[in-house]
Amino acid sequence: MSDGTGSDGARTLTAEGLSVEIGGARVVDDVSFIVRPGRVMALVGESGCGKSLTAYAILGLLPPAARLAGGRIRLGDTELLALSNRSLRHIRGREIAIIFQEPSASLDPLTTIGSQVAEAYRLHHDVGRAEAMAKARDMLADVGISDPDRRLHQYPFELSGGMCQRVMISIALINSPKVLVADEPTTALDVTIQAQILDLMKKLVAEHHTSIVFITHDMGVVADIADEVAVMYAGRIAEIAPVQALFSSPRHPYSALLLASVPRLDAAAKAELPTIEGTVPTAEEFGPGCRFADRCPLADQQCRTEQPPLFDCGTGHRAACWHIDRIGELSKQGTRVTA
Amino acid sequence: MLRYIVNRLLQAVIAIFGVLTIVFVVMHLSGDPTLLLVPQDASAEVIANLRRQLGFDRPIGVQYLDYLGDLLRLDFGTSVVQRVPVSQIVAARVPYTIELAAGALAVALGLGIPIGVVMATRRGGWIERGLTAVVVTGQSVPTFLSGILLIAIFGVLLRWLPTSGTGSISALVMPSIALGSVSMATFARMTRIAILDELGKDYVRAATARGMRMDQTILRHVLRNASIPLITITALEIGNLLAGAVIIETVFAWPGIGLLAIQSIQARDFLVVQMIVLLISVVYVLTSVLADLIYGFVDPRIRLMR
Numbered sequence: 001m002s003d004g005t006g007s008d009g010a011r012t013l014t015a016e017g018l019s020v021e022i023g024g025a026r027v028v029d030d031v032s033f034i035v036r037p038g039r040v041m042a043l044v045g046e047s048g049c050g051k052s053l054t055a056y057a058i059l060g061l062l063p064p065a066a067r068l069a070g071g072r073i074r075l076g077d078t079e080l081l082a083l084s085n086r087s088l089r090h091i092r093g094r095e096i097a098i099i100f101q102e103p104s105a106s107l108d109p110l111t112t113i114g115s116q117v118a119e120a121y122r123l124h125h126d127v128g129r130a131e132a133m134a135k136a137r138d139m140l141a142d143v144g145i146s147d148p149d150r151r152l153h154q155y156p157f158e159l160s161g162g163m164c165q166r167v168m169i170s171i172a173l174i175n176s177p178k179v180l181v182a183d184e185p186t187t188a189l190d191v192t193i194q195a196q197i198l199d200l201m202k203k204l205v206a207e208h209h210t211s212i213v214f215i216t217h218d219m220g221v222v223a224d225i226a227d228e229v230a231v232m233y234a235g236r237i238a239e240i241a242p243v244q245a246l247f248s249s250p251r252h253p254y255s256a257l258l259l260a261s262v263p264r265l266d267a268a269a270k271a272e273l274p275t276i277e278g279t280v281p282t283a284e285e286f287g288p289g290c291r292f293a294d295r296c297p298l299a300d301q302q303c304r305t306e307q308p309p310l311f312d313c314g315t316g317h318r319a320a321c322w323h324i325d326r327i328g329e330l331s332k333q334g335t336r337v338t339a
Numbered sequence: 340m341l342r343y344i345v346n347r348l349l350q351a352v353i354a355i356f357g358v359l360t361i362v363f364v365v366m367h368l369s370g371d372p373t374l375l376l377v378p379q380d381a382s383a384e385v386i387a388n389l390r391r392q393l394g395f396d397r398p399i400g401v402q403y404l405d406y407l408g409d410l411l412r413l414d415f416g417t418s419v420v421q422r423v424p425v426s427q428i429v430a431a432r433v434p435y436t437i438e439l440a441a442g443a444l445a446v447a448l449g450l451g452i453p454i455g456v457v458m459a460t461r462r463g464g465w466i467e468r469g470l471t472a473v474v475v476t477g478q479s480v481p482t483f484l485s486g487i488l489l490i491a492i493f494g495v496l497l498r499w500l501p502t503s504g505t506g507s508i509s510a511l512v513m514p515s516i517a518l519g520s521v522s523m524a525t526f527a528r529m530t531r532i533a534i535l536d537e538l539g540k541d542y543v544r545a546a547t548a549r550g551m552r553m554d555q556t557i558l559r560h561v562l563r564n565a566s567i568p569l570i571t572i573t574a575l576e577i578g579n580l581l582a583g584a585v586i587i588e589t590v591f592a593w594p595g596i597g598l599l600a601i602q603s604i605q606a607r608d609f610l611v612v613q614m615i616v617l618l619i620s621v622v623y624v625l626t627s628v629l630a631d632l633i634y635g636f637v638d639p640r641i642r643l644m645r
Contacts, residue, residue: 059548093550105541108560110639119559123550155639171549 012037012211013058013096013179018071020053020062025283026069028053029235033228035179038205040212042226042243044219044258046280050235051215055181057081058213059098060088075178094124097172101184103164107156113140113167114152120171139170144200162193169200176208183215198225219262223247228316231255234280234291237310241317251319251327254292290321297330298323340642343635351628358620362613363406371395375609376419389419410617420608429596429614435505436595439588440580442515447522447576452569454523455530459538460557470527478524482583486517486590503592518587522576529572533565540564567638574630578623 013035020028028050035041043051056062058073058080073080075095083091100106107116117136118129125132133152140148143166156164165185172180182201186194202225205212214225222229222243230240231254239252250256257276278295281287290308293299302322310318321327366372373390390396394405409416415425458470480488493513494502501510537543538561546556585597592598596615603611635641 061544061548089550089552091550092548098545098548100541100545102541106545108542108546108564110563110637111560119551120549155643157640158643168545 010037011035012075013213014072014074015054015058016072016074018054018057018073019069020050020057021067021069022065022283026286027066027235027283028057031071031230031232031235031237033230033237033240035211035213036227037178037211038209039227040205040214040225042214042216042222042229043232044216044222044229045232046217048280049232051217051232052183054232055098055183055213055215058179058181059092059096060085061098090124093120093172093177094175095177096179096181097175097177098181098183099165099168099172099185101187103168103185103188104156104159104161106168107164109156112153112155113159117152117167117171117174121174124175135174136170139174140167143167143170143173143204144196145170160193161189162197165189165193165197166200169197169204173204173208173210177210179211179213180205181213181215184217185214186221187216187218194221195224201225219259231258234286235283236291237320238292239317239319239321240310241314241319245314245317249314251313251317251324252292252321253296253298253323253327253330255319256327256330298326340635340644343641343644344632347628347631351624354624354627355621358624359407359410359617360403362616362620363403366609366613367399367402372609376607378607393419415614415617416610418608418611420603420606420611425610425614428611429599429618432594432596432599433618435593436581436584436588436597438505438511439514439518439584439593439595440577442511443519443522443580443583443587444573444577446515446519447526447580448573450519451523451526452530454527456534456557456562458527458531459534460553474524474527476524477520477527480520482517482521482586483590485520486514486587489513489517490590505593514587514591514593517590518580518583521583522580525572525576526569529569530565533568534561537561537564563637567634570630570634570637571627574626577626578619581619581622 011034014033016032018028018031019026031050031054033041033043043054045051053062053066056066057068060080060083062068068081071081075091078091080088080091107113111119114133114136117139118132121127121132121135121139122129127135137148137152140151145151145163145166151159151163151167156167159167168185180201185201186197189197198221201212204210212225214221216222226243228240229243229246231238231246231252233254239246239250239255241251246255247259250259254276257274260274261276263273276295281291281294287293287304289302289304289306290296290299293303296303298321300322306322308320308322310320311324313319313324366375371390373386373393373395376393377386377389394402397405413426415429417423418425418428421428454470454474458467458474461467490502490513493500500513501507502513504510534557538557543556543561546560547553581597584593584595585600587593588595588597589601596618600612600615603609603615
């Protein structure tokens, strides 16, 4: 299987043929991508498409029901999936950090912000309490928390959701990890706060040269923050491309329809927002062919019986579709699609 | 926090007032409490005299206000049987029950919580199965039976511990175990549930993602969060222990208020019974309030509330 983007160069994190099973069903199937130093790789798709499981698999945090069914994840030269729990602990938080969708639930409600940030530092640095606390204070200031000296002694419930996510980001970045996995970090936040958090993440990535694996279902967020995008559908990568290429010329019908269903200010006010008919197949309904075939206007017999590989369609641009050459027919028919 | 405290204390006052009223109503349910006090074959004249002497011939409303007034002045009346103030009789027995309840609580907390922690963290092995057996046994064997079994084995058969009496630690061991075993099972189950509940929360996953060892996460974060529901349960269990003391004190001839209650019921010394009922009820209410206050202290969401 290819590495997803085709081009060579420095890579921070590589996923190869990653597969995850829940109860025998392949909910993540043969997912490969490369994360480059200081770049943002977005995994985008509807809920249940396997994007979060992919993220958790990187850190060995799969829920008990899920089983790793194959593939490799390399951080530099280290093969993560082969590591013992003990070795993995030294990677978690120090080399790869993660922030979650519900920032306030990810903090211990009974412990002060300061001790939680300082604790994250002391887990990987042999320093005293006072030194760690000073580091925590600087880190809080770094992520734009006002009055950090007071915040150190506050509890999570005293902070807004946006503030809590800043705290989570400070915890994630306090050990200067190479990779930050962000699992829908702005989904639970107000739109204005969302923009602030995204700006903060962009700034920190630039300063610390951290790579980000950004999980989201929001194409607007993807356009804002991502360098590369992997569009996932029903556990597989449908299309992977540099962000400009994906937005200007999507080659997989699912990506194209997904982009067409994003509301645009410049569209006619009364124009009906296109939707993709039908629903994502459940793991039990997966057929031998393309998993999008039942909802795809371009689907034919081959699509239903044979799984398409990722075809090259530009620099670092690949799409898993038998009909990447017929994508233009979609716009001729209009984007309103019937299953 | 201050408003929270005042609120809880006010609630306690209301609850205690309710308890006093219920005890009064129960005492007068039979219509004439005098009949509870006299022997079966007492003459009508004796009954009438006693009724007048105790004021039971007055209107019920007056009796009620009089009753509340007496209690407010902490006057619990004079025992018609022993002819000494009821408070004196009860006070002499209270230290024994405190000693027994403390011993039982130590057994319940000291064994129950560690068992619950181990059951929650070492799941699916023979350790968990063994502990489950201990918990189920503790929960299902009635107090009087476990008391008698303990006496038969350790008192009579092995002669390791005295079968009754007070005054030494060894005398306290068996009654404490017998009385505390049911609570021990409750604490073990509740601790297990509370910890499993916490282990499923996002902050535990987040701590793992930070590179924290599971045992560190449990010690630093999970136990404290899990302790909050246990505080409430401790308060409830103290009430249950006092109620259970009635049986255990009888089995072990332990001279606390439980045994006194039984003796007073048999002697028809109803003012003593009344005071014990009031005492246990008030302790029950006060431990609940205390639990709420401790709860507020542990949980910053309540402590910092304005």
